[in-house]
Amino acid sequence: MATKQQSQNAITLKGSAKLVMDYLNFGINSILFQRGIYPPESFKTEEHFGLSILVSTDEKIQQFLTPVLSQMKDWLLEQKIQKLSMVVSNVTNKEVMERWDFKVQYEGSNDSNPDSIGNKELSTIQKEIRDVLRQICSTVSFLPLLDCPCAFDLQIYTKPDVEVPQEWAETAPSYIANSQELQLRSFSTSLHRMDTVVSYKADF
Amino acid sequence: MNKSKDNDQTFVIKILDDLRSNNRSKSMQMHYDTSMGLTSNDSLLLSNKRRRSCSPDLQESILTPVTSPWESRHIKQELINARAEIASLQERNKNLFNLKRESDLIFEKEKSALEFNVNKAKLTIDQLDTKLKEVRSEKLNLKEENDNLLKKIESIVEDNQHRISSLDKENKNLEDKLASVTLELTKYQNDIASRNCTEYELNELKKTLRSNEKYIEELTSNLRKKQIEINLLENDQVKINTANQRIKCLENELASLQESSMVVNAQREKLKRFNSMENELISLREEVATYRNDVKQTEILENKVATLESKLNKYELIETEAMQLRSNLAVSEDRLKKWVDVCLGICENITESQCYPEYLRYYVDNIKKKDLNLVNEKGELHSSIARLELKVGQLENELSKAKEQIAVATNNNNKMEMTIKRIKKQLYMITWERNDLRDLIDSFQKEVTIVGNMNGEDTKMEVLEKAISGYKTRMTQIETDPSLYAPTDNDKRWIEEKNKLLKEKEELVVKCKQLEEKCIEFKDQIDHRALKGDFNLRETKILHFKMNPASEGFTHHQNELAKAKQEIEKLKERIKAMQEGISMNLTQVVDTRVETNSSQEVEVLREKLKSQEIQNQRLREVFKKSSQEFRESVYTLLGYKVDGLQNNMYRLTSQFAFHEEDNLMFQLNEGSMHLLETSFSKTIEEMINLHLGQQRSIPVLLSSLTIDLFNKQSMIMTADSTRLESVTN
Numbered sequence: 001m002a003t004k005q006q007s008q009n010a011i012t013l014k015g016s017a018k019l020v021m022d023y024l025n026f027g028i029n030s031i032l033f034q035r036g037i038y039p040p041e042s043f044k045t046e047e048h049f050g051l052s053i054l055v056s057t058d059e060k061i062q063q064f065l066t067p068v069l070s071q072m073k074d075w076l077l078e079q080k081i082q083k084l085s086m087v088v089s090n091v092t093n094k095e096v097m098e099r100w101d102f103k104v105q106y107e108g109s110n111d112s113n114p115d116s117i118g119n120k121e122l123s124t125i126q127k128e129i130r131d132v133l134r135q136i137c138s139t140v141s142f143l144p145l146l147d148c149p150c151a152f153d154l155q156i157y158t159k160p161d162v163e164v165p166q167e168w169a170e171t172a173p174s175y176i177a178n179s180q181e182l183q184l185r186s187f188s189t190s191l192h193r194m195d196t197v198v199s200y201k202a203d204f
Numbered sequence: 205m206n207k208s209k210d211n212d213q214t215f216v217i218k219i220l221d222d223l224r225s226n227n228r229s230k231s232m233q234m235h236y237d238t239s240m241g242l243t244s245n246d247s248l249l250l251s252n253k254r255r256r257s258c259s260p261d262l263q264e265s266i267l268t269p270v271t272s273p274w275e276s277r278h279i280k281q282e283l284i285n286a287r288a289e290i291a292s293l294q295e296r297n298k299n300l301f302n303l304k305r306e307s308d309l310i311f312e313k314e315k316s317a318l319e320f321n322v323n324k325a326k327l328t329i330d331q332l333d334t335k336l337k338e339v340r341s342e343k344l345n346l347k348e349e350n351d352n353l354l355k356k357i358e359s360i361v362e363d364n365q366h367r368i369s370s371l372d373k374e375n376k377n378l379e380d381k382l383a384s385v386t387l388e389l390t391k392y393q394n395d396i397a398s399r400n401c402t403e404y405e406l407n408e409l410k411k412t413l414r415s416n417e418k419y420i421e422e423l424t425s426n427l428r429k430k431q432i433e434i435n436l437l438e439n440d441q442v443k444i445n446t447a448n449q450r451i452k453c454l455e456n457e458l459a460s461l462q463e464s465s466m467v468v469n470a471q472r473e474k475l476k477r478f479n480s481m482e483n484e485l486i487s488l489r490e491e492v493a494t495y496r497n498d499v500k501q502t503e504i505l506e507n508k509v510a511t512l513e514s515k516l517n518k519y520e521l522i523e524t525e526a527m528q529l530r531s532n533l534a535v536s537e538d539r540l541k542k543w544v545d546v547c548l549g550i551c552e553n554i555t556e557s558q559c560y561p562e563y564l565r566y567y568v569d570n571i572k573k574k575d576l577n578l579v580n581e582k583g584e585l586h587s588s589i590a591r592l593e594l595k596v597g598q599l600e601n602e603l604s605k606a607k608e609q610i611a612v613a614t615n616n617n618n619k620m621e622m623t624i625k626r627i628k629k630q631l632y633m634i635t636w637e638r639n640d641l642r643d644l645i646d647s648f649q650k651e652v653t654i655v656g657n658m659n660g661e662d663t664k665m666e667v668l669e670k671a672i673s674g675y676k677t678r679m680t681q682i683e684t685d686p687s688l689y690a691p692t693d694n695d696k697r698w699i700e701e702k703n704k705l706l707k708e709k710e711e712l713v714v715k716c717k718q719l720e721e722k723c724i725e726f727k728d729q730i731d732h733r734a735l736k737g738d739f740n741l742r743e744t745k746i747l748h749f750k751m752n753p754a755s756e757g758f759t760h761h762q763n764e765l766a767k768a769k770q771e772i773e774k775l776k777e778r779i780k781a782m783q784e785g786i787s788m789n790l791t792q793v794v795d796t797r798v799e800t801n802s803s804q805e806v807e808v809l810r811e812k813l814k815s816q817e818i819q820n821q822r823l824r825e826v827f828k829k830s831s832q833e834f835r836e837s838v839y840t841l842l843g844y845k846v847d848g849l850q851n852n853m854y855r856l857t858s859q860f861a862f863h864e865e866d867n868l869m870f871q872l873n874e875g876s877m878h879l880l881e882t883s884f885s886k887t888i889e890e891m892i893n894l895h896l897g898q899q900r901s902i903p904v905l906l907s908s909l910t911i912d913l914f915n916k917q918s919m920i921m922t923a924d925s926t927r928l929e930s931v932t933n
Contacts, residue, residue, distance in 0.1 A: 061753065068749050082744055085737070091757040099737060141583040151757030155748045157739060164747060171748045173737065181735040182590055197735055 011118040011125070016189040017076045021069050022048070023129050023187070023194065024102060027136055028065065028086055028154070029055045031100060034140045037088060037150050049130045068154050071165065075158060076192070079106050082157040087174045091149045096174045098143070098200045105193040118190030128187030132196055135184045144203050178202050311519070318512050325505040332498045339495055342488065360467065364460065371452050378448065382441050389434070397423070598731075602724065609720070630682070637675060644668065774798050843910045853880070856906070860913035868909075870902070877902055888912075 011019075026048055033043045033054040038061070043054040056062065075081045081104050088098040108116055155171060164170065176199050184196040400419075547564050648668065777794045786793055839845050843859040852872040857864065861884075869880035879885065879896060888909060895905035 060756075064749060064751065064753055082739070087754065089754055091754075091761045094758060101737065103734075138586070141579070142587050149757070149761075151754040153748055153752040153754035155746050157744045157746055160743060160745045162745060162747070164745075167750050168747050169750050171746050173739065173746055175737050179736060182587065183594055183735070184590075199735070199737060 011120060011122060011189055011191065013077060013116050013118075013191055016118060016191040017073050019125060019129065019189055020076060020104070020192050020194060021073050023132070024072070024084060025065060025069055026053045026055070026133060027100075027102070027196070028152075029053065030133060030136055031086065031088075032056055032061070032152065034137055035088065035098070035143070035146055035150075037146070037152055049126050049133065051130055051133055053133065064154075067167070068156075071168070072156060075156070075162060076104065078162075080158045080162045082159070085155040085157065085174070087153045087155055088146070088150050089153070089174070091151050096176050096201075097146055097148075097150060098198065099174060099176055099179075101195075101197040101199070103195040103197070105195070106191070107188060107193050108191050116191065120188070120190035125187065125189050128185070132185045132187055132194075136196070139182070139184070139198060143198070143200055176201050315516070315519070318516065322509055322512060325502075325509055328498075329502050329505070332495070332502050336495055336499070339488075339491060346488075360463070364463070367456065367459065371456060375445070375449060375452065378445065382445070386434070386438070393427075393430070598728065605720070605724065609717075634679075634682070637678075641672070641675060644672075770798070842906075844906065858910060858913050860910065860917045862913075862917075868906075 029043075030053055032038050033040060033056070038056060038058060040054075042056055042058045044057050045052045046055045047053075072081060072084065083101055083103040086100040086102070087096055088100075089096045108118060153171075153174075155174065178201060179199045180202040181197055181199045184198065186193060186195040188194070543561075543564075547567075550564075550567065648665075774794055777797045778790060781790055781793050781797070835846060839859065845857040845859070847855040847857070849855055854870045854872070854877075855867050856870065857867040861867070866884040867882065868885055869882050870877045871880055879892065879902070885892065891905060891908055891912070895901060895908060
């Protein structure tokens with residue numbers, strides 16, 4: 001009975017990575033919707049984490065997001081990722097308008113043992129993720145209006161010993177001149193801790 | 205007018221509200237009581253309806269305290285005005301109702317009159333229809349009579365024609381008879397001729413032949429005459445025939461006259477009747493005219509009826525519309541009432557007369573503005589909360605660190621206090637022991653001096669000595685024990701060391717604190733930088749998917765830009781071409797032009813040109829360098845400085861020349877070198893003659909010149925040196 005209870009409460013490393021990837025996927029999708037980077041008619045509502053989240057139906061975006069996130073998941077399991085930056089830049093002059101940093105911290109045992117198990121309940125994790133997603137949606141109220149055609153890129157900050165796949169390439173970091181930052185809530189799966197920070201070009 | 209008054213009212217009420225809000229809590233009850241006297245009449249005057257419709261707030265506002273009599277008077281006046289307005293409005297409303305009723309009544313009356321008219325018209329139409337039918341039947345009868353008469357006339361005409369044909373037949377018969385008569389005549393003539401022949405043939409055949417011939421001739425003439433006569437007869441007969449015909453015609457005429465007289469008689473009879481018929485006809489015509497008029501009138505009436513029916517329909521429609529409008533009005537009034545109620549419910553401190561949509565809108569706008577402000581404030585507060593949370597986190601970290609430090613410091617302090625306490629205890633014990641020993645010694649001395657050598661005291665002494673030795677051992681123990689080292693120790697070295705150490709410790713503590721502060725500062729900086737997107741470059745690799753939306757967007761944008769530029773170029777060319785007046789194959793011309801002088805190509809070529817220029821410059825530099833080197837090497841190897849001049853001229857200056865002007869000039873002319881005359885060349889004419897004139901070799905000349913000059917210079921040098929040597933000697 002006791003073992004069963006434990007197995008119910010426990011979260012595996014893979015499960016944690018999947019949760020993190022789900023969070024990133026929905027976070028990125030809702031940022032794309034909320035910030036108006038793609039037309040709102042190309043989004044549909046889906047129910048996740050007890051929230052109705054707008055997910056892009058654009059095939060190109062999905063074709064980009066799915067391989068990136070699956071690759072990221074592998075790296076996350078190997079503890080190679082430091083953070084993921086979603087860079088929103090102006091198409092016309094490549095100026096970086098916004099950067100959403102999703103910082104990963106590895107909790108629990110330091111080695112990347114695939115059998116490591118967390119001790120946090122799924123419902124509480126989901127609640128935390130829901131709170132962060134809500135906060136992402138509410139950031140629209142104070143973030144400056146993006147009044148130019150924008151595109152986004154996902155930059156992954158990894159450890160130097162990571163193998164670079166064929167479709168991937170090294171890139172330069174993107175900084176925002178005159179930036180203001182806001183740290184959103186963070187959530188933890190008891191194996192991964194995810195801090196979300198948005199940096200944006202301050203209007204002066 | 206009403207609006208302005210309403211506004212005034214609201215203004216006053218607002219002032220009142222303000223006043224009330226200021227001192228509602230304090231003295232409302234009291235003022236209510238006092239103001240009852242002032243406003244009781246007004247409140248009594250208020251109509252029940254108004255009272256019902258007024259919200260409690262409003263009543264309060266009416267009955268609320270009035271600080272000055274002027275205001276109360278003012279309000280009273282306004283109240284009276286408002287009531288008068290209400291009364292006038294009600295009167296107007298009643299009037300309008302009455303008018304509407306009257307109009308309805310008139311409408312109904314008109315409707316009934318019209319219906320009556322319509323019925324009348326229908327009746328007249330029916331009558332006219334019956335008359336028309338009668339007239340038509342009469343008309344038919346008359347037509348029948350007319351037809352009968354016509355038939356009779358036709359039968360008479362036919363009879364006449366029959367008679368004419370029978371007369372014609374008789375005429376023909378008579379003609380036939382005439383023809384038969386003429387035939388008989390010819391027969392008689394033939395008989396006569398035959399008789400003559402028989403009489404004269406027998407007797408005088410030959411004699412009478414001539415006579416016969418003559419006779420025949422006579423006869424022929426006679427015949428001719430007779431024929432003429434016959435013709436005359438025929439003419440006569442024709443005349444007779446014509447006469448007969450005339451007779452017949454006359455007979456016919458007579459008959460016809462008789463018939464016509466009969467007809468005339470009949471016609472006379474008819475004529476006798478004709479007058480009456482004419483009269484009848486006239487009367488009938490008149491009737492027909494009247495009927496026609498009637499018909500016209502009926503048509504007019506029908507038209508009128510149709511128009512009236514259409515009007516009726518319109519009126520019915522209008523009526524239905526009016527009904528609908530009435531119902532709509534009722535509904536809208538209900539809605540208005542609801543709106544007013546809602547308005548009264550929502551907007552506080554408002555009279556019913558103020559419940560206009562403008563006010564509601566104004567109120568809603570205010571609310572929206574407030575909402576917007578609140579949302580803005582909320583956003584600001586959110587951001588400030590987030591910032592404050594950040595700050596709080598930082599401060600908590602600092603606090604925890606400070607607490608740890610404090611704990612460490614307090615631990616140190618406690619330890620120090622413990623040691624101090626121990627040392628104090630030690631000191632106290634030692635001083636106490638010292639005093640004790642002194643006392644002991646004093647007592648012993650006293651005892652020794654007083655008692656002297658007493659055996660009984662020896663044991664005591666021994667015990668005391670033992671105690672002293674014990675104390676001494678204890679003292680040594682205390683001295684040797686470093687933990688019980690007391691400051692009262694005489695050893696200054698130790699104290700100094702201790703002080704030093706303490707100072708060092710304090711310094712170290714200060715340093716530690718400074719370092720900790722620095723550490724915190726650096727941590728803050730690192731956090732801040734991390735927030736700004738900074739990271740450890742050595743331990744990170746930034747990767748991204750090659751086919752990301754941003755790069756696609758950039759390339760797409762670039763392509764679009766290039767396309768747009770190209771199009772602009774094309775359009776410019778097109779405009780140019782159009783201005784030049786080219787109309788044929790415009791697109792082709794433009795394309796070719798764009799291809800030929802496209803700005804991109806120009807830019808590429810410019811870039812090429814630039815690179816070529818840079819290359820040229822570099823080559824020039826390299827060439828200069830190498831030529832310099834070459835010249836220098838030539839100078840050092842061959843002993844001549846070679847200067848290239850214009851017109852393929854070369855100036856050679858020897859390494860060993862005495863003056864700079866001592867140089868040779870050569871000119872390259874068609875592949876061969878020619879020596880030019882200079883001031884220096886005049887001085888070496890011998891050599892020139894020898895080497896150039898005889899040996900024909902410039903190098904030999906140059907080398908011999910070099911040797912010559914070298915010898916000369918070295919000779920001078922040696923001469924100088926020998927001179928110097930001699931001088932020194």
